[in-house]
Amino acid sequence: MAGPPVVIWDQDVEGLLHYRELVPRLEEALGKFSRRDSTEVIQPVRTTLTLQKHHGFLGLMPTYMENDGVLCTKFVCFYKREDGSSLPATQATLVLLDPEYGNVKAVMDGELITGMRTAAVSAISAKLLMRPEAEVLAILGTGKQALSHYNAFTDMFSFKEVRVWSRTRQKAERFCRSVSGPVTVCVSVQEAVRGADAIVTVTRCTEPVLFGQWVKPGAHVAAVGACRPDWRELDDVLMKEAVVYADSREGAMAESGDVILSGAEVFAELGDVINGTKTAHREKTTVFKSLGMGVEDAVSAQLVFDQWKAKTSQP
Numbered sequence: 001m002a003g004p005p006v007v008i009w010d011q012d013v014e015g016l017l018h019y020r021e022l023v024p025r026l027e028e029a030l031g032k033f034s035r036r037d038s039t040e041v042i043q044p045v046r047t048t049l050t051l052q053k054h055h056g057f058l059g060l061m062p063t064y065m066e067n068d069g070v071l072c073t074k075f076v077c078f079y080k081r082e083d084g085s086s087l088p089a090t091q092a093t094l095v096l097l098d099p100e101y102g103n104v105k106a107v108m109d110g111e112l113i114t115g116m117r118t119a120a121v122s123a124i125s126a127k128l129l130m131r132p133e134a135e136v137l138a139i140l141g142t143g144k145q146a147l148s149h150y151n152a153f154t155d156m157f158s159f160k161e162v163r164v165w166s167r168t169r170q171k172a173e174r175f176c177r178s179v180s181g182p183v184t185v186c187v188s189v190q191e192a193v194r195g196a197d198a199i200v201t202v203t204r205c206t207e208p209v210l211f212g213q214w215v216k217p218g219a220h221v222a223a224v225g226a227c228r229p230d231w232r233e234l235d236d237v238l239m240k241e242a243v244v245y246a247d248s249r250e251g252a253m254a255e256s257g258d259v260i261l262s263g264a265e266v267f268a269e270l271g272d273v274i275n276g277t278k279t280a281h282r283e284k285t286t287v288f289k290s291l292g293m294g295v296e297d298a299v300s301a302q303l304v305f306d307q308w309k310a311k312t313s314q315p
């Protein structure tokens with residue numbers, strides 16, 4: 001009989017996951033996903049249940065990677081309410097199983113994994129689609145994803161300036177105190193994105209907050225919030241003028257209000273660019289619409305588990 005699953009929780013995950021190992025695994029996984037080979041990746045579009053009474057959602061995200069021997073599922077709850085709760089608005093748990101017998105090998109806290117893998121994928125989008133001479137990064141939102149995106153983007157690129165916008169100056173200033181490098185606080189979205197080469201939208205808004213008329217031609221936008229079919233972060237002008245990339249075409253068509261309601265075409269998946277089957281239009285304004293995929297969680301969970309085993313087997 002298999003032993004009980006190991007439980008790897010927040011502080012432990014933190015010490016085991018690093019962008020330098022995570023980014024190449026995610027690039028490989030995105031490429032595999034876009035090849036649509038069922039021995040590489042089986043990952044349906046997330047099943048989402050509405051928690052009407054609580055203004056929230058439960059997303060179920062199973063993934064099987066047969067050739068890699070990885071079977072994983074994530075449960076993620078996310079809320080649109082703002083009731084001042086100290087609990088995070090996005091809470092996730094990952095379960096890693098043995099595909100041969102179905103026993104659970106590990107249960108992991110998914111908060112940090114979700115933060116880091118989402119930011120790493122956005123940084124991969126920037127690596128592929130942002131102009132190489134990019135100098136200014138603007139981050140809209142100051143929550144968990146804002147922090148992980150700040151860390152991933154400043155880790156992977158050398159921006160001359162990082163700007164942040166939040167609905168209140170207080171939140172923006174708190175964000176500045178929580179990061180380890182310089183940040184400019186902006187009082188409006190327009191001020192934050194003026195002339196910016198890269199823009200990350202990580203808000204919980206349900207109406208557009210970023211308008212195409214403010215975006216510098218040739219900028220790259222990583223749009224991470226608005227993961228419901230009737231939620232928006234970007235306006236129609238931006239969605240229609242930009243070349244739109246997504247993590248999953250099916251995911252974007254089912255879950256992204258920015259894609260569905262604007263009628264914009266998804267030009268390619270990031271994995272298509274990684275596989276060399278679609279062009280990276282760095283010279284144009286580009287939007288990467290991130291919805292989040294189970295395959296990203298699966299490779300991240302496997303990495304955490306491998307690192308945990310290596311650490312605990314040391315004498």
Ligand SMILES: NC(=O)C1=CN([C@@H]2O[C@H](COP(=O)(O)OP(=O)(O)OC[C@H]3O[C@@H](n4cnc5c(N)ncnc54)[C@H](O)[C@@H]3O)[C@@H](O)[C@H]2O)C=CC1
Pocket residue numbers: 078088089090114118141142143144145146166167171202203204205206209224225226227290291292293
């Ligand atoms: N694409 C993906 O893979 C993932 C997407 N998400 C999404 O990313 C977004 C951010 O997630 P977290 O950082 O975990 O949330 P959070 O609650 O920690 O941060 C949300 C930020 O949005 C701001 N905000 C809330 N309502 C707003 C509004 N109406 N207008 C402008 N700003 C507003 C808040 O002040 C805060 O700065 C959420 O929409 C979440 O569902 C989260 C995880 C993964």
Ligand SMILES: O=C(O)C1=NCCCC1
Pocket residue numbers: 059076077078090092114227291292293
């Ligand atoms: O992929 C995820 O994890 C999430 N995606 C959209 C909303 C919350 C979590």
